[in-house]
Amino acid sequence: MKTSIAVVGVIILLIGAGLLVYGTYYPSPAATTTTTTTTPSSVAIVPASSRTVDAGGLWSFGINLQKGETVSGTASIQGYNSSAGPVFFYIQNESTFIYWGGCAPCALPSGGYTGLENYTLPSSGTYSFTWTAPYSGAFYLAFDNENYNQKANANLQVTGSFPATTSTMVSSPPSSTTPNNNLVYAGAIVMVLGIIVVALGAMMKSGKPPAKVEPQPGVPTTNPASPPKR
Amino acid sequence: MSYSRLRGITRSITILLVVVIIIVAGVAGIAFTGALNHSSSTSSTTTTTSTQSLQDVTMGFAGVPDVTDTPGFMLWQNFANQLGLNIHVQYYDGDTTVADAVVAGNVQIGEGGFQAVLAADETQGNSSGSYPFVVFGSYEASNDFGLLVSNSIKNFSDLAGKPVAISSVGSTSYIFCQLLEQNNGLSASQINCAPTGGTPSRYTALLNGKVVGDITEPFYMVAAVESGGYHILATVPSVVPNLLFSTLYTSRTYMTAHPDVVLKLEEATLLADRWAHNESVWVQKEQEEFPGTNATIAGAAWKIWMAMNIWAPNGGLSTSNLNYSTNFYLGIHKVSYYLAPSYWSTLSVQSQGLQSLGNYTACPVLVGCPDSSIPSLNFSIPGVSSAILPGGTLALNPSVTGWDSTSFWRSVA
8 A cells, every 4th residue: 555655656746747848848839028129329311511502502401300310410611701691500391491492382381490490500600409300201401501692611410319219029929939837837746746645655654464473382372453362 | 663664664765765856856957958948039139229221322402492393302202212222312502513512522413404414524524535424314304494474465576675584694594584585586685584583583573563474384384374464475395395404413433333323213213203193192292392382273283294294204315305405505505515415424224224114104194194183274385285284285396496506595695
């Protein structure tokens, strides 16, 4: 009896071990968590550019921006002579750009320059700016020298960047798997049970009846189950 | 309990414990190894920064865009990207400044009147046939200017001595003011092309009665006609229908180094021109860019542009119109000598673009795909088929025969 219980315990232990191993090596398809972090990166969205703009002339750059994209840069006129008249620097959307340029047809865009920029270069001739696109679309950075009565050595440097973002994507690609923890835990529990049963079996007294002892002459028969008769 | 029995029990327990320990240790080792093998697939963290996989190219446009530039916007904002290009656009004062930028290497591709790059070639080239700049595509295949006059002017004779608004002396509007009036019988002393400023200023001057005519483009023509007091006396395409308006060009060095970029840019241009042949999408874009303008007037102007083939969906370059245009600008002294187009232009890029895109067949080229919900307007315009505007006159190429550009320029000068 004792041996049988121990053997049962070992069998339970082996079953638990089998479950644990199976759960480890034949896991179920599992979700894959992908975390993508976009770090703020400054990208030159206008190649470093300089040129001599004629008196009364213009020079503009077109860029495509996404909503929330920030552009930073410097617009400057080298050797700026404020007595020759102001130089304006704009950040415009397409409608205002066309309107400013003397469009055909012309209709003042509703909202005018709302959310856009209209700078007058300071006496230093250099203006540094940081501006965030209020919506996605084409925008135009424009030097307006129409009131500047001499040639202007203009320079523009602009970088663009998005704020840092982190996105987490959980997907279950069929090729991706992970250990089946339920099976592993169940196997471990069954193994513990098996160990307990083995221990119980090993520690309990044997249930086997003692071997029958033939009475010997001169030796009183002893029967542990019943007291000796007097 | 006897000693031997106790020893037997102890031995059994020991054996069982050893078995259990071996099993547990084995399983634990196997499980640990498995866990290690799987740990890398449970989660991954990737840090990315935005990258640019498109080919960068810089491009200069002549002048701040107007309504005829809607395909130009589509070119650099949409179709170029679809073809793998990232166009960095710059807008310059005009044809000459763009050509200067190409010559200086500030931009790689130029858009503008080809006479400027032809002049640059003639200046910087040499007699051995090495000319550094080459026209490879058309941007606007025809000049869309016309002469808009008040109804008091019935014919060209009525214009004698009366002011017609132009931008400035020497400008394109000045050239065509001279051309249209001289070509219709007015002498130099009778021609009065009055510098008035940009397109809106000229239009305002006409409405205010300061001038009796205005060299302008179709949207203003239609708007004025619809107001009831004006009509169109002539258009440039009706007089010089083979005159190219604006082209795409680059340096021969860049074209040799980046033939793929040049080809993609030509293809993007063709796609943009084809896009413009759908009145519905064109008017929608026009309304976005010019909010508040009249869609019916825009649609009528679109029909005129279709008839003029300003946005040529199968390309606007041909040997004949390159030669014609060269002679025209030679005649008006915008270039100094005749240089055969083979030295400064190529048709191969346009041909390759058409080969890869196929010919445009979606709609008739000179009609486009009209939007039936946008009404047609009933007035006549020289150079525009009556199929486009009910009541219009079919007057393409009526008076170019016998036109002598040399004598024209002598009279202007």
